[in-house]
Amino acid sequence: MPILPVDLHIIVGSATFGVVIVLIALDLLDITVAALLGVVIYAMTGLLTKGAIVSALDMVSGPLALLFGGMVVARVLVPTGIFDFIGGWFLRLTGGSGKRFILGLVCLISPICAFLPNATVVLLMAPIVTRVAAALKFDFVPLLILTAIVSNASGLLTLVGDPATFIIGSAVHLSFLGYLARVSLGGLLSILVILPLLPWLFSDIWRERRPLPADQARTILQRPGFAAAALAALAVMIVMFVLGESLINMAPPAVAILGATLALLAVYGWKVEPVDRVFADVDWKTLIFLLCMFLMVQSLVGTGVFFRVSRIVADAFGTNILGASMMLLAGVGVLSSVLANTPVAVITVLVIKSYLVLIEAVPEEALGQEYLQTWPDATLPVFVAVMFGATLGGNATVIGGAANVVAAGIAAKQGSRMTFARFARNGIPITLAQLAIGALYTLVLYLLLAS
Secondary structure, eight states, X not given: OOSSOHHHHHHHHHHHHHHHHHHHHTTSSOHHHHHHHHHHHHHHTTOSOHHHHHHHHHHHHHHHHHHHHHHHHHHHTGGGXXXXXXXXXXXXXXXXXXXXXXHHHHHHHHHHHTTSOHHXXXXXXXXXXXXXXXXXXXXXXXXXXHHHHHHHHHTTSSTTSOHHHHHHHHHTTOOHHHHHHHXXXXXXXXXXXXXXXXXXXXXXXXXOBOOOOSOOOOOOOSSHHHHHHHHHHHHHHHHHHHHHHHHHOOOHHHHHHHHHHHHHHHHHHHTOSOHHHHHHTSOHHHHHHHXXXXXXXXXXXXXXXXXXXXXXXXXXXXXXXXXXXXXXXXXXXXXXXXXXXXXXXXXXXXXXXXXXXXXXXXXXXXXXXXXXXXXXXXXXXXXXXXXXXXXXXXXXXXXXXXXXXXXXXXXXXXXXXXXXXXHHHHHHHHHHHHHHHHHHHHHHHHHHHHO
């Protein structure tokens, strides 16, 4: 039985959530410890029920599988020397120019994020960024911030690029190829809008030019057989992301686990290192943080507070889906800047579905996860708007996206703090520009579907 009445549950749950965010925003407590503290309070007050735990695990399993699988594959690639190889090539490509470093980073990250979750891409790119920055004596923290921001934006290129995008796209049964046709262009535009802002936001590095180190040794891939097997695991994962659902009905989370399993088999088969060491290097801190946020969000769902939000949206906009889309894009963008964008995506899917049921755009059965009917084209703009809001809103602060949290953790391991304020100085202007592009893209999509 609940320890508190329902109305008090809403107050206590919302207040606790707010305190957790303040603790994180002001750097008063480690983000994962703060999230764990919130879960403990929810459990003590009866907000965290068995039903909420089951629902949260059901929703979080897909995003966590995507991140975990990508992390394992990225970690398995380390002994191959591929990061040293790419790092040496990238260093020569920069020619010592900060401008070329920054532009090259954008060009290198974007296509990788089309097929791997963005937090995984940060894990892959961080060793390259920090090593090249050290060789040129650049401050690596703003470069890691840029890496996270570009990774988040590039997460809109495909269905699997960002856990938030995957959650929202899956809610309306968008396939990988269907996503490419309807949403990917918007992801490309959100990357391009960053470019004119770079000379202003990263001016210190943009203007720098340093001599290349004199002792540049050419690196080669280590253990060719193992390297081939590890890269093959990565290739299989990428191919199955694109074709898995259409060929054998294999969803992206299952594909990520498949890729991780093949990579671990390579580690075990070639006896490169103990498998335990690979697992020890997985970023469990980020995974635990996301799990805690999902648990708190799902606990709040049980109070009915989000259905009340749906009713407010329905009363305010009625059948004006374009107006609702724009409002949700802005609102979700703000929420994703102060909450982890993945649980925000879960919240918003619930709000959107309830709103569409209230305005009778879809039947009440659409609220259930077992609803497999094709969603009307007229409802697509509101989901696309929220994809932009959740994915790009997460660029504003260090806690907005899993990729940001990973980047902050890597910076800390390297001896530098990526504070809330430092990330926001770069993140907020970029986020505002990207959300404007998202609104324009949603408007065009709405007009095309309406014609």
